[in-house]
Amino acid sequence: MTEATPPRSAPSTEPRERPRARDTGAAIAVAMAVMNVATYGFQMITARVLGPQDYGAFAALMNVLLVVSVMSLAVQATAARRISAEPGDVEGIERAVLRVTYRSALVLGVVLLVASPLINWLLRLESLASAALVGVIAVPLTIMGGQAGVLQGERRWGPLALVYLAAGVPRLVVGTALVLWQPGEATAVLGVAIGAIAPVVVGTIALRRPRHLETPHDLPSTPSLLGEVARSSQALLAFFALSNVDVIVARNVLDGREAGLYAAGLIMTKAVLFLPQFVVVVAFPAMSTVRERRRTLVRGLLAVAGIGAVSTAGAWVLSGLAMVFVGGAQYDEIQGLLWLFAVLGTCLAMLQLLVYSVLARQGRRSVYVPWVALVALVAAGLGADSVESLLVVVVVVDAVLLAVLLTVSLVLTAREVPEEPVTEP
Numbered sequence: 001m002t003e004a005t006p007p008r009s010a011p012s013t014e015p016r017e018r019p020r021a022r023d024t025g026a027a028i029a030v031a032m033a034v035m036n037v038a039t040y041g042f043q044m045i046t047a048r049v050l051g052p053q054d055y056g057a058f059a060a061l062m063n064v065l066l067v068v069s070v071m072s073l074a075v076q077a078t079a080a081r082r083i084s085a086e087p088g089d090v091e092g093i094e095r096a097v098l099r100v101t102y103r104s105a106l107v108l109g110v111v112l113l114v115a116s117p118l119i120n121w122l123l124r125l126e127s128l129a130s131a132a133l134v135g136v137i138a139v140p141l142t143i144m145g146g147q148a149g150v151l152q153g154e155r156r157w158g159p160l161a162l163v164y165l166a167a168g169v170p171r172l173v174v175g176t177a178l179v180l181w182q183p184g185e186a187t188a189v190l191g192v193a194i195g196a197i198a199p200v201v202v203g204t205i206a207l208r209r210p211r212h213l214e215t216p217h218d219l220p221s222t223p224s225l226l227g228e229v230a231r232s233s234q235a236l237l238a239f240f241a242l243s244n245v246d247v248i249v250a251r252n253v254l255d256g257r258e259a260g261l262y263a264a265g266l267i268m269t270k271a272v273l274f275l276p277q278f279v280v281v282v283a284f285p286a287m288s289t290v291r292e293r294r295r296t297l298v299r300g301l302l303a304v305a306g307i308g309a310v311s312t313a314g315a316w317v318l319s320g321l322a323m324v325f326v327g328g329a330q331y332d333e334i335q336g337l338l339w340l341f342a343v344l345g346t347c348l349a350m351l352q353l354l355v356y357s358v359l360a361r362q363g364r365r366s367v368y369v370p371w372v373a374l375v376a377l378v379a380a381g382l383g384a385d386s387v388e389s390l391l392v393v394v395v396v397v398d399a400v401l402l403a404v405l406l407t408v409s410l411v412l413t414a415r416e417v418p419e420e421p422v423t424e425p
Helices: 025-085 087-114 116-122 126-154 155-182 187-208 222-253 256-274 275-285 290-317 321-326 328-359 364-379 389-416
Strands: none
Touching: 025 087, 025 126, 025 155, 025 187, 025 222, 025 275, 025 328, 087 116, 087 126, 087 222, 087 321, 116 126, 116 155, 126 155, 126 187, 126 275, 155 187, 187 321, 222 256, 222 364, 222 389, 256 290, 256 321, 256 389, 275 290, 275 328, 290 321, 290 389, 321 328, 328 364, 328 389, 364 389
């Protein structure tokens, strides 16, 4: 009896060749930079075209989508971790993960569609169609997460970079055309909905492969995948809440002008946070394996810290130039604090990598630590009476959380016994 033809994923168990430059994180870094620039560019265009009232409604809907995207990120993390941990059964895990992805996307979309009247009322949109589009966007957004996770787990950086490009550029092009043709928050959200289809198309093409009837190993069960998605979702939601709750605290403890100054300073924070995101994407698959976990985490943290240090130095030395991007002369009062906002962004970027490292090693207790930090930040922040004092409170809380998660991660990874690489006969 002849030997069965191995599935397409079988070669992944053999030693990998050293990746060429175009196959490394450079492609991801460029793609994510273009995606972020396109996303923010579309927001800037809509702000100018729509005017304060319509743009306020559009921005509120984008904040809702930011929360909804937690599901997409959780599915992506689950797919990438499962495939990285079991590279010998890529095809089987891919089928199981995508099946869960499609079901989760449909359920989330239906729930948001049913909740669209509530969203319309809470955000005071006066446009049920705009609220309903949130549910429509949630479906391709979640599917994109599952597809990106498969590509990330397989370390196929080229196709993954194309997915990220498709997530930003079509939104800018289609969305801008729509709002110029018919200004309004409904057309702006429609542009986002149409743009969300493009990365799914790219991901579907990238994942096309011959299907095999048999799988060499047992497929991961749907309940186990859903449980991991749920744990990842709550951990990522905690990080999102921690990195955004300070602006809400500012509006409650500071006067209107100071709260606006603090919000403007957070533009610098978000820029420094998003700048090294490609490190998280590239490092996560390696952090999902015992043999590479500790080394990859340390190198990733050093890379993020280095990027943050350069950004902080730039904010200190070129604070006048940085103010142009933060908001201009009307926000000059925070010019001397821009370096500290950059420090906050560096802390958050390192925390993001640590949170993903917890997800990669399937930490059960560490995922709850960010929630404790969130409560501490709110409690301490309510006692602040100025932009400076609130900023110091947030930096200190985040730095303490960073130290705790770093210590726990280094201790636990030091106890792990690296797996011996399998030698093919």
